[in-house]
Amino acid sequence: MRDNTVKTLVIIPCYNEEENILAVVRRLQDTCPEADYLVVNDCSTDRSREILSAAGCRYLDLPVNLGIGGAVQSGYRYAMENGYDVTVQMDGDGQHDPAYLAAVVAPVADGTLDMAIGSRFITHEGFQTSFMRRLGINFLSGLIRLLTGCRVRDVTSGYRACNKAMTAYFARHYAEDYPEPEAIICALTEGFKVGEVPVVMQERQGGVSSIRALSSVYYMVKVSLSLVIYRLSRSRKGGKR
Amino acid sequence: MSLILQIVFLLGDLVFLGLIFLLIKRDRLSVRFGMLWLIFGGVWLVFAAVPWLLKVLRGFFRFQVVSNLVFTMLLAFVLLVLLTLSVAASLAARRMRQLAQSNALLEERVRRLEQQLKPGCGPDGDA
Known part of the structure; x- marks a missing residue:
């Protein structure tokens, strides 16, 4: 988005999203034609890469599957190398509505926040996810509050905007798998300002979620452990930024 | 022995x-x-x-028999090797991730430049 000279890049991680990816890109282009975008194809095994190539989309093609963390981090590295002011993460499954892009970018562009998270749990409109997932999200939200003192409701939201400093940090340090909650605690303990803005999300438009029933237990254990270890290994740099 | x-x-x-x-x-x-x-x-x-050294160590650590001491030492060594391999695997995974990302970033740049060099394409790769 180049209004008021804010150069914005939207990172769209993509793994086996042949059903959604083009629609997501087209919708973003139609809604926010000023914003640059970059699809990061995480070594998809379906026709995602062919579809992106044939449509002339801007994309990174990872030679091996790095997981969501590695894919998003590639986008942050791209943003840093190409001097973007604001970097936005947006899922490739159609859950995130580009109509809220300006709302997510605004607090970062005006310097209020270093990272703005699009939260579906402020106005409670639109897709609110299943009861069990909501339970997990509330647990992680409580854990982050306990460890940092800051309340973030939608800790697993992948719809988030970062300024240059935050982008540079994530380009160097970003969790491998299920990185969203860990990215929040990293940002908070490093002294970055993190906040939420209300957004309305939709149910995924097609394809399969990366978090399935069997991996849910692993998800909760891994993320909780990461949060605690990260917090214990670093003292909070309050008021640094 | x-x-x-x-x-x-x-x-x-x-x-x-x-x-x-x-x-x-x-x-x-x-x-x-x-x-x-x-x-x-x-x-x-x-x-x-x-082998006399093993008997001295057994007495020092108060193991009942030498074989217990030997198996404990072997177990400790195996655990040390496993830990070393886990560290090495983690480091290798991080390096592989950085390498894959750098490769993808370079590949995108080459693709963009090739597009620009195609006849009839503008500086942004637009036909």
Whole structure:
């Protein structure tokens, strides 16, 4: 988005999203034609890469599957190398509505926040996810509050905007798998300002979620452990930024 | 320990050390990881040559029998090797991730430049 000279890049991680990816890109282009975008194809095994190539989309093609963390981090590295002011993460499954892009970018562009998270749990409109997932999200939200003192409701939201400093940090340090909650605690303990803005999300438009029933237990254990270890290994740099 | 058993242990350990040297020489094993195995082989060579040392250690650590001490030492060594391998695997995964990302970033830049060089394409790759 180049209004008021804010150069914005939207990172769209993509793994086996042949059903959604083009629609997501087209919708973003139609809604926010000023914003640059970059699809990061995480070594998809379906026709995602062919579809992106044939449509002339801007994309990174990872030679091996790095997981969501590695894919998003590639986008942050791209943003840093190409001097973007604001970097936005947006899922490739159609859950995130580009109509809220300006709302997510605004607090970062005006310097209020270093990272703005699009939260579906402020106005409670639109897709609110299943009861069990909501339970997990509330647990992680409580854990982050306990460890940092800051309340973030939608800790697993992948719809988030970062300024240059935050982008540079994530380009160097970003969790491998299920990185969203860990990215929040990293940002908070490093002294970055993190906040939420209300957004309305939709149910995924097609394809399969990366978090399935069997991996849910692993998800909760891994993320909780990461949060605690990260917090214990670093003292909070309050008021640094 | 009987003399025959002692000779078997000594020869076995020398063969083991020779194998490690050979793997390092042929670049199948890096010196960094081979070092741990060489230290292990060296320690067992000393114990095989001077079994009396094991009896001293057994008394010092109050093990009932020498075999318990030997198995405990072996277990500790195996755990150390596993931990070392986990660290190495984590480091390798991080490096592989950085390399894959750099490769993808370069590939995108090359693709963009190739597009720009195509006849009839503008500076932004637009036809």
